[in-house]
Every structure is written in structure tokens, then in C-alpha cells.
Amino acid sequence: xxxxxxxxxxxxxLGVPIAVHLDVTYRCNERCVHCYLxxxxxxxxxxxxxxxxxxxxxxxxxxxxxxxxxxxxxxRDFFEILEHARRLLFVVKIKTNGVMIGAAEAERLRAxxxxxxxxxxxxxxxxxxxxxxxxxxxxxxxxxxxxxxxxHGLRVTIANVLMTANLADQSGAQKLAADLGVHYTLDPTIxxxxxxxxxxxxxxxxxxxxxxxxxxxxxxPNQEEFxxxxxxxxxxxxxxxxxxxxxxxxYISPYGDVFPCVQFPLPTGxxxxxxxxxxxxxxxxMREVRSIQARDLTTCSSCSxxxxxxxxxxxxxxxxxxxxxxxxxxxxxFYRTGVPTANMLQQGLSRPRTTAPLVQIRLAAASA
Amino acid sequence: MPDIYIARSSAIAARILAGEMMIMNSxxxxxxxxxxVATAIWQAADGRTPLSQIVREHIxxxxxxxxxxxxxxxxxxxxxxxxxxxxxxxDRPFAPQAxx
Ligand code: SF4
Numbered sequence: 001x002x003x004x005x006x007x008x009x010x011x012x013x014l015g016v017p018i019a020v021h022l023d024v025t026y027r028c029n030e031r032c033v034h035c036y037l038x039x040x041x042x043x044x045x046x047x048x049x050x051x052x053x054x055x056x057x058x059x060x061x062x063x064x065x066x067x068x069x070x071x072x073x074x075x076r077d078f079f080e081i082l083e084h085a086r087r088l089l090f091v092v093k094i095k096t097n098g099v100m101i102g103a104a105e106a107e108r109l110r111a112x113x114x115x116x117x118x119x120x121x122x123x124x125x126x127x128x129x130x131x132x133x134x135x136x137x138x139x140x141x142x143x144x145x146x147x148x149x150x151x152h153g154l155r156v157t158i159a160n161v162l163m164t165a166n167l168a169d170q171s172g173a174q175k176l177a178a179d180l181g182v183h184y185t186l187d188p189t190i191x192x193x194x195x196x197x198x199x200x201x202x203x204x205x206x207x208x209x210x211x212x213x214x215x216x217x218x219x220x221p222n223q224e225e226f227x228x229x230x231x232x233x234x235x236x237x238x239x240x241x242x243x244x245x246x247x248x249x250x251y252i253s254p255y256g257d258v259f260p261c262v263q264f265p266l267p268t269g270x271x272x273x274x275x276x277x278x279x280x281x282x283x284x285x286m287r288e289v290r291s292i293q294a295r296d297l298t299t300c301s302s303c304s305x306x307x308x309x310x311x312x313x314x315x316x317x318x319x320x321x322x323x324x325x326x327x328x329x330x331x332x333x334f335y336r337t338g339v340p341t342a343n344m345l346q347q348g349l350s351r352p353r354t355t356a357p358l359v360q361i362r363l364a365a366a367s368a
Numbered sequence: 369m370p371d372i373y374i375a376r377s378s379a380i381a382a383r384i385l386a387g388e389m390m391i392m393n394s395x396x397x398x399x400x401x402x403x404x405v406a407t408a409i410w411q412a413a414d415g416r417t418p419l420s421q422i423v424r425e426h427i428x429x430x431x432x433x434x435x436x437x438x439x440x441x442x443x444x445x446x447x448x449x450x451x452x453x454x455x456x457x458x459d460r461p462f463a464p465q466a467x468x
Contacts, residue, residue: 004399007390014386063383063390091381091392113379115394155394 011061011248012241015290017280019064019249020057021262024050024081026070026254030097030133032120034163034203037070038194044254047077049272051084053252056276058088068095070254073105082112091115095159098145099138106148117149118157118185122165124172132165146180157183162213163190163203174218186219189328191263191318207352210335229339230305237307238295245313246289250280260289264314266322289313292323299325303342305333327353374422374446375415375456382410391454398452405431406445413455415462419446 011018025044026037065085072078072094085092093116119142123129126139149156158177162170177184190204213219220226246260256272258279259265268286269279300306315326325343331352333341344352381392389402389410402410405427412422419442427438449455
């Protein structure tokens with residue numbers, strides 16, 4: 001086990017929030033077709049408030065800090081926030097579209113020893129990328145930013161979201177990342193808009209396409225192991241937990257709302273009114289999330305996939321029950337292995353349902 | 369051996385987890401965890417206190433270890449971390465900002 005995984009496990013066992021994702025704004029200069037955010041500013045935390053949150057996170061033991069948005073550089077004080085974060089010795093990862101990064105910004109990011117910059121890029125073809133971001137010339141500017149960052153010695157990862165609009169461009173985007181000499185990640189998850197609008201879900205790639213993604217050796221090198229049928233779950237598997245959400249990880253919105261994860265819109269408190277650690281340790285919702293073992297899951301506990309499934313409790317929560325199955329993950333488990341899931345069997349389906357009715361964060365509830 | 373002064377590099381990331389310091393050097397992606405004794409030295413590395421004094425006050429005073437051995441272990445530890453750019457070492461005290 002690597003030292004870093006060991007530290008992560010220790011934090012999980014002790015309930016230390018070793019990693020936090022903080023969105024500093026929901027404002028953005030792009031209008032990506034699949035984005036779930038409301039880009040208006042409904043009263044973001046001020047510079048002083050964010051600095052105070054960072055102080056509290058450092059005291060709480062947070063080590064890995066992801067700063068994201070919206071577009072982080074839409075905040076004029078972003079470098080001031082970042083400098084504060086680095087003074088507090090966080091490992092900082094930044095998620096950005098890169099459009100506002102030039103040579104000067106890249107140099108500053110390097111000087112601040114940012115660990116990783118993750119940049120959204122949806123295709124190797126400018127017309128496809130720009131049609132998704134709805135910002136003309138965004139492809140050109142983003143690729144330029146990647147070059148600046150790479151040339152300044154920063155670690156860059158291209159994050160691609162797989163959807164109907166760019167499905168055919170997956171390998172092209174991956175090749176572009178290789179040509180640029182940067183890492184590449186791919187995610188097929190599309191979630192509904194914050195106001196509950198489900199129309200973006202139409203952009204999800206059909207489940208059958210996942211099969212091709214999983215069988216693509218360029219994306220999944222260890223085919224045999226990855227696509228192997230699941231082993232029957234052991235007692236230890238049934239005593240296990242879904243993921244780090246609420247155990248050693250949480251999400252904070254630009255309005256100070258704290259959630260177990262970016263993709264788990266269960267409100268647990270607000271750092272504008274409460275200390276972070278009081279929310280982390282004392283929130284009944286956080287405690288509930290933390291208490292759920294695999295054996296407590298309604299359908300999944302009897303599913304053969306339970307020990308290997310990527311079941312996301314946040315997506316399950318959006319489907320209406322944080323102890324229930326997450327249909328998007330049922331799809332992945334089925335198309336990865338060909339073995340029917342308990343969720344499908346219960347519903348008498350031979351193929352998983354493709355679009356589950358999810359409900360996103362609603363602003364009124366989130367900032368109440 | 370003349371005294372040496374040690375200062376924490378501001379280029380790294382660090383945090384205590386259950387009494388042990390985690391350190392990440394993003395420049396070369398190295399990740400370390402320091403045991404309790406090494407953590408005590410790291411925390412005392414203010415750039416102005418000589419290593420021998422750190423060992424006397426933070427190691428010999430707290431742990432059951434022979435002074436010569438503690439000093440030798442500390443010097444080895446400092447050499448290892450300075451090799452990775454995590455600790456800065458000098459034969460004279462650092463200016464205050466160097467240990468920020
Ligand atoms: S495949 Fe579906 S039912 Fe089975 S464990 Fe995963 S989410 Fe639960």
C-alpha cells in the first residue's frame with residue numbers, strides 16, 4: 001500500500017477530513033451545455049470569509065484542497081485566496097477551463113507550487129469543444145493555457161466529460177492530451193441542473209456505449225481484471241462503506257454550504273453560521289452518511305456487484321434514497337461485466353434503465 | 369561538527385495526521401510521513417534554533433534516547449529531507465522570511 005493510500009485510510013478510519021473540495025464561485029465565462037450550475041452570484045463568500053474557512057480547514061486537518069467553480073479566475077481575488085491556501089501548506093489542486101490563464105498566470109501558479117491543474121477540454125476539434133462551451137475560440141485559449149502551464153513545469157490533467165455531443169471525439173481528445181504531454185481523465189457522469197431541470201440528462205451517452213468505453217484498452221489497460229464478473233461479497237465487504245464522502249472528504253459551496261460531496265447535495269450546515277468542525281463532527285446528516293455500511297443498503301446489499309461497484313451514494317440520494325442503488329453505477333457494473341445487477345433483477349429488466357430521475361441541489365434549500 | 373540551522377521549505381505541503389506529519393513535495397511528487405520524533409524536529413525547524421538545541425529540547429527532553437544517538441539520527445533525517453528539498457540547511461541562522 002502506498003504511503004498516500006495509507007494516510008487516506010488512516011484519515012477515513014479516524015474521521016479526519018483529509019480532503020475538501022471548495023467551489024469559490026459558480027460564475028463562469030463558459031456556458032457548457034452539460035453544466036448543472038446556476039452561474040449567477042447569489043452572494044458568494046467574501047475574500048475574508050474564504051480565508052477564515054481555509055484557516056478552519058487547516059486546523060481540522062485538511063491536507064488536499066481542490067479549488068474549483070464555476071471558473072475560479074472569475075474571482076479577482078483568486079490569487080489572494082490561493083496564496084493564503086499555500087501559506088497554510090495545503091496540497092492545492094485547481095479545476096479551471098484555462099481560458100484566463102496566460103504566461104503570467106502560469107508563472108504565478110508555478111511560484112505558488114500548485115500541485116495539479118485540471119482543465120476541462122471536450123474534444124480535439126475546436127468546433128466541437130466551442131459548441132459545448134458556447135464560448136467562441138475557447139478551444140484555442142484552453143489549449144494555449146495547457147501549453148503555458150506545462151512549459152512552466154506544472155502538472156496538468158485534461159478532464160473530458162463524455163456526452164452525446166463529443167462521443168465520437170474521445171480518442172482524438174485522448175491523443176491530443178498525449179501530444180501535449182499531459183494526463184487525461186474521462187467521466188461519463190451528467191447530473192441535472194441545480195434548479196431541477198432534467199433536460200441536460202438527454203446529453204448522457206446511452207448505456208450500451210459504455211461497453212465500448214470499458215472494452216477500450218487505451219482507456220482501461222487491465223481489461224481482464226476490470227471486466228471480471230464480481231466475486232461473492234465477504235462479511236468484510238458488507239461492513240464496508242461506499243466512499244470517502246462524509247468520512248474523510250466533503251464539499252463547500254461558494255455560499256458556505258457544506259455537503260458530503262460535490263455530487264451529494266444533502267445540506268449539512270453552513271460555514272457562515274457554524275464552525276467547520278462543528279458541522280463535520282456534529283451535523284446529524286453527516287453522521288448519518290457516515291453510519292451507512294454496505295449491509296444497510298436496500299437493494300445493493302443483496303447485489304453480487306456490491307464489493308466492486310462504484311455506487312455513488314450522492315447519485316443514489318439524488319434518486320431519492322441515499323441507501324438505495326445508483327442507476328448510473330448499475331449501468332456501469334452491468335456493462336463492465338455483463339452480469340445483471342440486483343436493481344435490474346428487482347425491476348425485471350434485462351438491461352439497466354438509462355436515465356434515472358435525479359434531483360439536484362436546489363438553491364433555496366442549499367443556502368437556507 | 370559545527371552547528372547547523374534548519375528551516376522548512378515553503379514550496380511543500382504539510383499537515384499533521386494523528387501525530388505524524390504528512391509532507392508532499394509537488395515538484396517531484398514525493399510524499400512522506402514523518403514519525404513522531406521527526407515531526408517534532410520538523411515543527412521546531414524555525415531557521416533560527418541550532419539543530420543541537422532542537423535535539424536537546426524536543427527529543428532528549430521528551431523521549432528516552434541517548435543524546436549522541438539522537439543527534440546522529442537527527443542529522444541523518446535532516447540530510448534526507450534536505451536532499452528532497454523539504455528542509456533547508458545552513459551553517460548560520462536563516463533570515464526570518466526563509467522559514468515562512
Ligand atoms: S450494481 Fe446497482 S444494485 Fe448493484 S451494488 Fe451497484 S448500485 Fe447497487
